[in-house]
Amino acid sequence: MPRTLYVLKLLLAVVALGAVAIFVEWDAIAAAAREARPGWALAALLLAPLNVGLEAYRWHRLVQRLTPSLRFRDSLAAVLSGYPLGLLTPGRVGDYVGRALYLRDVPPSASATLTFAERMATLACCLVAGLAVLPYFLLTQTDLASLAWVTVLALGLLGTAALLVLLIRPRLARVVLATVLPFRRLRRILAILDRFTPRDATELLGLSALRYALFSTQFVLLVRAFAPGADLLVAYAGVVLVFFAKSAIPAITLGDLGIRESAAVFFLGAFGIAEAAAFNASLGLFAVNLLLPALVGLPLLPRLRLQRMTSPVLQTEAVEA
Known part of the structure; x- marks a missing residue:
């Protein structure tokens, strides 16, 4: 990502966080942090390795279809x-690059396609859960039950249904995408989807649903850390809608x-x-599920540069491009 764009995204993140913090009030945020129950936060932290491990296992199951010997x-x-x-990149697009460069036996285009499929499976889970809870939210928040929200619900149902069909039918997804985006190189890349069956797709969705439940639980645990009196079911409902909304908003900040x-x-x-508890819990989830794994992954970055220089797969792809 160009340095100017990176700085812009960073500034937007700082401004957005600052604006929310001012709205909530700094004193309330600090008070909620001081009165936090560390046991709940520790439970969320202990689930972080399981979250990353489950993500890696889901990725492993996909890539194994292309490279059975992969460990x-x-x-x-x-x-x-x-x-x-x-x-460090909007929408975590750098994640695609990191995976593609590390696994030298997997073509980068295939790696990117499978990473995208993972993201779509997670998106489907966020949408399905969010649409299940949204009617309850609209009924209990009468001042928000407007035509706009009903429209969001209707469009969300249609879009989610279409996404699920494409996820469960990989070959159909390839045909649709190749029709909408009729580029020769893209068609060649999408051909990788023909190697996956509806059973593979169902497994992907199942693992994605399990991981969605896991990081949602982490969020709820952090909510309880900063708001010990919060009802668990209410916290889950709120967390589901947070992920639903986030999935619909473009990633414009780091x-x-x-x-x-x-x-x-x-x-x-x-x-x-x-609100202060909600703010702190959200920041805590960022630290546990994004910042901490990023710090663990930092020592692997020098190897990515070496892989880029020596990988015959990458060199071949560059020639084809």
Whole structure:
């Protein structure tokens, strides 16, 4: 990413976070942090390795279809190497680069396609869960039950249904994408989807749903850390809507900082959870699930440069391009 764009994204993140913090009030944020229950936060932290491990296993299952001899530890290292780059790029697009460069036996185009499929599976989980909770939110928040929200619900249902069909039918997805984007190189890249069956796609969705439940639980645990009296079901409902909203908002800041916090303050606050607790819990989730894995993955970055210089797969792809 160009340095100017990086600085702009960083400034937007700082401004967005600052704006939300001013709205919530710094004193309230500090007070919620001082009164936090460390046990709940520790529980969320202990689930972080499981979250990364499950993400790596999901990735491993996909890539194994192309490279059966691939070891899980290599898949785990590839996923971890993508975290630092993903954290520094909008929409975590650097994650694609990190994984592609680390696994030298997998063509970068195939790696990027599978990473995109992962993202779409996670998006589907966010949409399905969010659409299930949204009617309850509209019914309990009567002042928000407007035509605009009903339209969001209807469009969301149609879009999610279409996404699920394409995910479950990889070959159909390839045909649709190749028709909408009729570029020769893209068609060649999308051909990789023909190697996956509906059963593979169902497994991908199942693992994605499991991981969605895991990081949602981490968020709820952090909410309880800063708001010990929060009802668990209410916290889950709010968290589901936070991820639903975040999935619909373009990533214009680094690490989605400010976007996730704004959604947390809005939805969790609407359910009666202190806005300061929602803000702190959201920042805590960023630290546990993005910042910490990025720090763990930092030592792997020098190897990416070596892989880029020596990988025959990458050199071949460059010639084809």
